[in-house]
Amino acid sequence: MNIKKQISRLYLYEVVSGLQIVDTVWVFFLLQRGFSLAQVGIAEGVFHAVSMCFEIPSGMVSDTIGRRRTLMLAGMVSAFGAFFMIMSDHFFMILLAMGINAVSYNLVSGTREALTYDSLLCAGREELYLKVASRQDFLYEGLFAFTSLMSVVTVSLGYRKAYLLAVLQGILCTLCASFLKEAVAEGREDKKKLSVKAMAGEVGKHFLDMAVFLKKTPEVAWRMAYSGLVSAAVYVIYMLLQDHLVAVGLEPGFLGIPLLLISLCTMAGAVMTEKSKKVSMRILYLAGGIAVGIFLTLSGADFLAVSVIGAGAAHCISEMIMLRTETENQKFFSSESRATMVSAGSMAYSIFMTVLSPGGGALAEMLSVSGAFALLGLLTAAAGVIMFCRMRYKNEK
Secondary structure: OOHHHHHHHHHHHHHHHOOOOOOOOHHHHHHHOOOOHHHHHHHHHHHHHHHHHHHHHHHHHHHHHOHHHHHHHHHHHHHHHHHHHHHOOOHHHHHHHHHHHHHHHHHHOOHHHHHHHHHHHHOOOHHHHHHHHHHHHHHHHHHHHHHHHOHHHHHHHOHHHHHHHHHHHHHHHHHHHHOOOOOOOOOOOOOOOOOHHHHHHHHHHHHHHHHHHHHHOHHHHHHHHHHHHHHHHHHHHHHHHHHHHHHOOOOHHHOHHHHHHHHHHHHHHHHHHHHHOOOOHHHHHHHHHHHHHHHHHHHOOOOHHHHHHHHHHHHHHHHHHHHHHHHHHHOOOOHHHHHHHHHHHHHHHHHHHHHHHHHHHHHHHHOOHHHHHHHHHHHHHHHHHHHHHHHHHOOOO
8 A cells, every 4th residue: 555645545535525515504504494493403413313323333334344435435425415405395304314414424433533544554654643633634624614714605505506516525525535545454354245244243243342342441431531522512612602703793794704713723723733742641631621611611701802712722622632532542442443443432422412512502591601601611621620630540641
């Protein structure tokens, strides 16, 4: 395998997959079509519920049929999901489309990271994983920021044309994935010729192996849970922030500008992650958790600039925590179950999202947006302190 070509193709895949032109305006499109805010909330809940259920099975599929073919499948599933969004105005079809999109997300989650790490492992360059993963996230977030900036153009196209472009984007993802090479590291067999029955057996084996592994290595499970909690809390703030910014004086037409700035802060976090390698994990968790908590609280401020700066800083630090956690955990995973284990970490995020998403909205209505932000900030700060104390007691760095 030519590792330089493989990494370049992985970067290309990130660029194409980052062109999620409808992700920033899907709520607007549903409201424009006559659906209520309650129905929008239900649709988002369906996405996270499906994601939670399929996260680990999708990783097992990737470990069974191969990373390259799983990424190709993800692109086609994404195209089908976008097509179903314009196929009918019936709410059930919208929910079906959201579920299909969640499955596409699950298929990519864990698979991309596993293929990247195994490709470097085959070339004896696994020490470069943090650098490569940081650049992958930088590219993805950069393209996502671009689509946020172009949201006015996307809206002007209308939902039908926009989702047709999303269908094309899914097909292009499949094409880019087809250029990748499968990395078969030591300890992982090429399973292309397995029968359906044998594949089912492999999936069951992966599930049992995962359960045993997490029981034997609780430090990995704790890191997964902590990273998932921080990422979920930050994303819930991002969702509620849009309405909050308008409430504190931002013109709705300019909403894309602060969202772009927040995306740029996430990109900065991806770049800074590589520079944080000398900082121990327990110090990062303590300082990062407290800092994220403070900045989440500031996100609820009544001053526009303070609110945007707080949200941007929280996204920056949470990105660093997520990438460092993933890199540290990769060292414990075997190649034959790598995608499954990475997916287990993503499932932790989905579980917290299922709880915090409706919970955050309910707190905002019961108390206030600033009160909800403060409680989420307190939760992440407390989690950072707990992780530090646990790691210090267990003598983990």
